[in-house]
Amino acid sequence: xxxxxxxxxxxxxxxxxxxxxxxxxxxxxxxxxxxxxxxxxxxxxxxxxxxxxxxxxxxxxxxxxxxxxxxxxxxxxxxxxxxxxxxxxxxxxxxxxxxxxxxxxxxxxxxxxxxx
Amino acid sequence: xxxxxxxxxxxxxxxxxxxxxxxxxxxxxxxxxxxxxxxxxxxxxxxxxxxxxxxxxxxxxxxxxxxxxxxxxxxxxxxxxxxxxxxxxxxxxxxxxxxxxxxxxxxx
Numbered sequence: 001x002x003x004x005x006x007x008x009x010x011x012x013x014x015x016x017x018x019x020x021x022x023x024x025x026x027x028x029x030x031x032x033x034x035x036x037x038x039x040x041x042x043x044x045x046x047x048x049x050x051x052x053x054x055x056x057x058x059x060x061x062x063x064x065x066x067x068x069x070x071x072x073x074x075x076x077x078x079x080x081x082x083x084x085x086x087x088x089x090x091x092x093x094x095x096x097x098x099x100x101x102x103x104x105x106x107x108x109x110x111x112x113x114x115x116x
Numbered sequence: 117x118x119x120x121x122x123x124x125x126x127x128x129x130x131x132x133x134x135x136x137x138x139x140x141x142x143x144x145x146x147x148x149x150x151x152x153x154x155x156x157x158x159x160x161x162x163x164x165x166x167x168x169x170x171x172x173x174x175x176x177x178x179x180x181x182x183x184x185x186x187x188x189x190x191x192x193x194x195x196x197x198x199x200x201x202x203x204x205x206x207x208x209x210x211x212x213x214x215x216x217x218x219x220x221x222x223x224x
Contacts, residue, residue: 006158034211043120043204043216044159093158095212105212107151109158 003027004096006108013084013115021079021111023094029074030096034105035067038091050077084115122205122215129223134192136218138205141186145207148181150190153202153217162190162203197222 003026013019023033032051036044050056050071058064066088068080077096081088091112095105122138140148146167151159165172165179165188172179178191188205202217 036214044214046211046213049211095159105208107159107161 004030004094004106004108006094006111008111009109010112011114013113015085015115016083018080018082019084019113021081021092021094021113023077023079023096023108025075025096025106028096030077031074033071033077033094033096035069035077035079036093036095038093038110044093047079081113084113086115089113089115120205120207120213120215122218124216125219125221127221127223128195130195130197132195134190134195134199134220134222136190136192136203136205136220138188138190138215139186140188140205140207140213140215142207142209142213143186144209147208148179148188149206149208149212150177150179150188151204151206151214153204155201159204192220195220195222197224 005024005026007022011019034049035047037047038044046059047062048056048058048069050069052071052074056069066082071077091110093110095107097105120140128134147164149164150162152162153159163174163177165181170181176193180189200222202219204214204217206212206214
């Protein structure tokens, strides 16, 4: 199957700093990428949908200015957590699909963010 | 918004069958998925079913879909300790929505 690489796998940062997470489709072009957040023992919550070359669509309750998403190319989307706080600590997972008719989404391995 | 629900825990003995259930509300769902998540890892797609099908079998996995009741189930035959993980059902309408995940524990 297609491979989605997410980097870094884990990161620890200080409160107030910004962290960038990359999501790359390695062997296919992803027109649409999704960013999810997973709280401990809870489900994945969709944060935003990004389409290459256009602004991301954020889910209700997700702060656009805090979680900056850039989908600059068909193989790369980035999520930047700005001015991170301990409550932003979570497991962030991206997924990518080729197009509207794609049957499945391919997931990255996730990034565990800890803000201290 | 649309909702996907599944029970949080399931415990079975090694060799038994496991059945994980899921309900969803989005009637426009086109595909329904089962993902497996092992500790600290991303999601692994196990199987998926198109919304006009009612059953799909793939080795030890059987997916049943009752579209009228919006009910999806995953049956794992001859459950092994390596099957212990969290299983997420997901439905795809305009985007993908996930259930909370069912933690499957397999006892030897």
